[in-house]
Amino acid sequence: MAETAETVTYEAGRLSRSERPQRTTDADRSLSGRRPTTTLDRVPVTLGDVFAPLDALAPARRFALALWLHDGAGITPLRPDEIAVLPIPSAPEQRQRVGRLLRDALNADTLDRLVDKRLADIVPAITSVSGRIDASPSATNRLIALVRSNGDGRWSNLSNQTIGQIQAWRGAGPVLVGRLVAAAVEAAMATSTNQPGAWRQPQLWATRPSNARVHALDDALIKTDPRARAIVEHVDLILPPSTEARCTPPQLATRVGLSYERVRQLRANVLESLREISRTEPLAALAEQLAVELGSATTRGDIERVLVAHDLPRPDDPAGLLAVWLAGPYLPVPGHAEWFSPDPAELVSRTQALLEDGGGVHAMTTLRRDLGTLGITDANLDGWLDVQPLRVVHDVAVIMSGTVAQRVQRALEATGTALTIDDLAAWIEPDQRPGLAATIARDCRFVRTAADRWELSEWGSAPDGSALRLELAVDDDVLIGAEGSLPVTLAHALGLRPGRVSRFATRFGPLALSYDGERAIRGSVRPIALASGAVAGSMLIFSLTPGLERAEVELVAG
Numbered sequence: 001m002a003e004t005a006e007t008v009t010y011e012a013g014r015l016s017r018s019e020r021p022q023r024t025t026d027a028d029r030s031l032s033g034r035r036p037t038t039t040l041d042r043v044p045v046t047l048g049d050v051f052a053p054l055d056a057l058a059p060a061r062r063f064a065l066a067l068w069l070h071d072g073a074g075i076t077p078l079r080p081d082e083i084a085v086l087p088i089p090s091a092p093e094q095r096q097r098v099g100r101l102l103r104d105a106l107n108a109d110t111l112d113r114l115v116d117k118r119l120a121d122i123v124p125a126i127t128s129v130s131g132r133i134d135a136s137p138s139a140t141n142r143l144i145a146l147v148r149s150n151g152d153g154r155w156s157n158l159s160n161q162t163i164g165q166i167q168a169w170r171g172a173g174p175v176l177v178g179r180l181v182a183a184a185v186e187a188a189m190a191t192s193t194n195q196p197g198a199w200r201q202p203q204l205w206a207t208r209p210s211n212a213r214v215h216a217l218d219d220a221l222i223k224t225d226p227r228a229r230a231i232v233e234h235v236d237l238i239l240p241p242s243t244e245a246r247c248t249p250p251q252l253a254t255r256v257g258l259s260y261e262r263v264r265q266l267r268a269n270v271l272e273s274l275r276e277i278s279r280t281e282p283l284a285a286l287a288e289q290l291a292v293e294l295g296s297a298t299t300r301g302d303i304e305r306v307l308v309a310h311d312l313p314r315p316d317d318p319a320g321l322l323a324v325w326l327a328g329p330y331l332p333v334p335g336h337a338e339w340f341s342p343d344p345a346e347l348v349s350r351t352q353a354l355l356e357d358g359g360g361v362h363a364m365t366t367l368r369r370d371l372g373t374l375g376i377t378d379a380n381l382d383g384w385l386d387v388q389p390l391r392v393v394h395d396v397a398v399i400m401s402g403t404v405a406q407r408v409q410r411a412l413e414a415t416g417t418a419l420t421i422d423d424l425a426a427w428i429e430p431d432q433r434p435g436l437a438a439t440i441a442r443d444c445r446f447v448r449t450a451a452d453r454w455e456l457s458e459w460g461s462a463p464d465g466s467a468l469r470l471e472l473a474v475d476d477d478v479l480i481g482a483e484g485s486l487p488v489t490l491a492h493a494l495g496l497r498p499g500r501v502s503r504f505a506t507r508f509g510p511l512a513l514s515y516d517g518e519r520a521i522r523g524s525v526r527p528i529a530l531a532s533g534a535v536a537g538s539m540l541i542f543s544l545t546p547g548l549e550r551a552e553v554e555l556v557a558g
Contacts, residue, residue: 046087048085049088051102051123053114056113058109059256059257062105062257068097068101069087072221076233078256088189095189103179108174111167111177115162120159130155130156133147136183138182143183146172155184208313208317209312209313213323221322223273224270232271237322239315239330249264283323288327290306290310291328293306294327295380296376297333298380299380302380303315307324336348351388359413360410361398361410363396363397365395368381371384396414400427404428405443407427409446413456418461434492434497435496435498436495437452438496438497439495440454441495445457445458449461472522474535474537479529480526494544498515501513506542506553508531512524536558539556540554541553
């Protein structure tokens with residue numbers, strides 16, 4: 001019978017609506033030539049079209065489906081949304097295998113998770129299938145009798161029934177309900193396109209290289225047990241960012257429904273096999289060459305560039321990922337997104353030691369030369385420097401990690417000139433601006449040489465003995481103890497810290513000053529005014545020393 005994508009019909013079955021069900025063998029059904037077809041808005045082409053709630057399946061069942069449907073183009077999918085878009089196989093025997101896998105997965109626990117879903121929610125394509133369940137080759141006489149006793153058995157009527165409603169039928173146990181859903185899947189798959197080669201994902205294979213090295217990589221993967229291959233792909237081969245992050249063996253064991261020990265055994269066996277293969281030609285020479293070109297630090301983009309240059313598959317292809325693994329393996333570098341290294345911990349440690357050497361200030365030419373000794377290629381030197389905590393001024397690189405005082409010292413060494421508090425804050429972190437003056441004033445490595453200019457003590461400049469002045473006109477508010485505002489510029493120069501009250505000692509008592517990041521406040525000076533003999537109309541002049549938190553008080557009569 002001819003089949004089209006637009007219209008397909010069930011042939012009349014042996015069992016009419018008025019007849020009592022009689023036992024019919026699978027051979028009889030096969031000989032009868034019944035084939036389900038449908039008028040569809042869209043012909044089902046993926047697994048999700050014929051079985052949507054893949055997340056309801058046990059991990060081991062879902063893993064089995066992924067292994068069967070995946071054709072090797074790309075990493076083996078594990079997430080339900082990835083498995084849902086796998087194409088329905090074209091060969092009848094392959095479709096039968098998918099049907100059996102789903103039927104075995106539809107146990108009582110799975111059905112309990114689907115109890116509130118309609119059959120149409122579980123098998124979306126069933127809404128457009130015309131015909132009855134008795135035309136399904138896998139439907140037993142017992143199942144047909146159960147359905148016929150609760151309706152006419154047409155899929156169009158069954159599609160609106162929930163699993164809970166079907167389970168309420170007399171005699172509907174978990175096995176029969178599971179077989180009913182499996183029959184619906186079978187009917188939906190029979191309406192899908194039957195195009196030879198539709199199983200393969202063309203976007204990954206259309207421009208795939210073909211040469212002796214690619215064939216050797218493919219052979220190494222083909223000879224691997226599919227379960228072990230999937231485990232190694234997700235634990236060892238995958239290069240983030242990808243559809244998912246690299247898994248640890250315990251995480252993967254949970255996702256695929258295997259014990260951790262079994263995952264460990266499968267992974268160990270396949271990795272040992274791949275290491276043996278890497279010592280044979282042409283893969284041994286290929287691995288050595290890739291290792292030299294990728295170096296000790298590389299990016300996903302650089303990996304793709306090198307693979308393409310060698311006429312190898314890109315890093316979204318398992319063969320390309322295997323080539324990178326043989327050259328390394330290359331692992332993600334913690335704290336450096338997009339970077340990979342054969343020994344990430346060693347790379348980060350040696351880079352940090354090199355940057356901190358010599359006080360953390362380096363000429364760029366010297367720094368590039370030293371990084372080259374770590375095995376970083378010339379193509380990746382600038383990129384690796386860009387992700388380090390460095391600031392470059394006049395071809396001098398300054399490491400910006402460490403304490404505030406360490407960073408201030410490096411900033412002064414790199415510029416070789418006195419800097420203001422604002423300049424220093426711009427060098428290290430703008431957020432460090434409040435309180436910066438107080439921090440460095442307490443450190444003997446620094447000296448204030450002007451009102452707001454700081455140098456290194458070792459430069460030998462004479463310290464500025466001048467203090468910062470606060471002039472306060474005495475009025476009634478001052479005499480009754482009212483607070484007042486303080487110039488923000490003075491708060492910055494004094495190094496006041498947000499959220500903290502700084503008290504400057506005077507011979508008449510403490511002067512409290514505070515700063516919240518936007519507004520500077522002077523506390524009550526009533527005790528100081530009274531003790532100094534101030535009256536309305538006079539002026540108090542405070543000479544404040546940053547960092548030492550002390551002040552001299554002078555009274556000027558009005």
